[in-house]
Amino acid sequence: MSAVASPIRVSGLEKSYKDLHLLRGIDFDVAGGSIFALLGSNGAGKTTVVKILSTLLSADAGTASVSGFDVAAQPAQVRGSISLTGQFAAVDEVLSGRENLVLIARLRHLSDPGGIADDLLRRFSLTDAGGRKVSTYSGGMRRRLDIAMSLIGHPPVIFLDEPTTGLDPEARIEVWQAVKELAVQGTTILLTTQYLEEAEHLADRIAVLHQGHIIANGTLAELKQLLPPAQVEYVEKQPTLEDVFLAIIGVDTATDTPSGPTRKDSR
Template sequence: MIQVESLCKAYKNTIVLDDISFRVNAGEVYGLLGVNGAGKTTTMKILTTLARPDSGRVLIDGKDIVRHRSHIRSIIGLVPQERNLDRELSAWENLAIQGLLYRMPHLPAAIERQLKAVGLWNERHQPVVQFSGGQQRRLLIARALLCEPQVLFMDEPSIGLDPQVRHQLWQTVRDIAAQGITVVLTTHYMEEAQSLCSRIGILHAGKLLAQGSLAQLQASLEPSHSQEPHRPHPDHAPTRKPSLEDIFLHFTRQSHTKEPCYVP
């Protein structure tokens, strides 16, 4: 569904993305995991046609995102990091504006379907200014899904949410993926990536250091990295599979960068 090849981007002589490549299969949830400033949002902007790459190529559904931008925009949905809703309008009105921009037929039925899907039907006439952070996130998802995209991009979907609301949002993502929609999300939460993503790319300082399923990433570490820190005897050390946090720390520490590594 998505093929990213040798993607590069710089701003004012600062390299933000340095020759990254990855693919996303149709119907899977793929996560880009990295600290703030790793290049996740820039990647997302390029994939959603909001920024142009300096070099490299991105294909979505076999179409080049630069040459076929209008087509790409017609088959994708975006849940941005910022809550860019009209806070004075109701949930229904926010979706209605989106549908009118896309000249959607049968708009009332589509709005009803999406608001019910994210659990906001009873609040449809409430102004967004009265919504909690979690409700606003769910409304952003409903807006992104209104036009029934083939691919949904989610930039830091649960940022700023408390743990209970975050887990509710994760279930919404799982429900979306169960419909066959391809999901690409960025996150710096280890638990979020491990819970939702079938494959994960570790992005750090603009470089894609590793990617694969959790099992593949675990297998890529040497046995010494999976030993328990307090072993009773060097010849009888109990071992465990490294956690995603172990894997993240391993690769980012080996990346020869002087940037600090923060793991929430």
């Protein structure tokens, strides 16, 4: 199948549950090989969007396509072109990391499942832990393994539904790095999150979902332009608790975390 310029297209999407109108006609496109963040508070409808796009839920109105396939009319083709990682790692804790990967490769009827597993363990820095049971993994390791499992079969589109929920700061950084590497390799990623710094750190474009509507959609720079000009006051930056925590455990915040503002400037 040839590459699609916008592997994800959503137009006029609506979804209600009785009197609860979750989606009220939302529109957005996601460019190929980019990270698109759908940002919103709990209950805003982010997971509902992902469920519709992954054919797990039907929309009440509107259209959506993934990898050029209509989600309503061609659900099998959509499912064959995507992978979905939910809020909790879908891994078998009784099996080792490598056995989890081999199992998925076999279920997909791929040749050389062992080689596929070893390659993914290397890509996600899990080789040394590959032979251990997943029950011994940290939260960040489990999430990285979960994302690695979602790559088996080389899906061009991946949905990450709040992938860092419940993770500590160090584990969150591990996941961020894995997600960025996927986009560099050409995977199209739709990321849902309620964490502002996560969207700022990862996304090429950000859409804000609020009360059933996309109320803003653009790059971080474009969204900042929506604010009125503010008086600039230069102040000394004080470290946050996260800065202190990461410094104590030896993580280089200058390269691995989003830098905090050094001035009060809304632009």
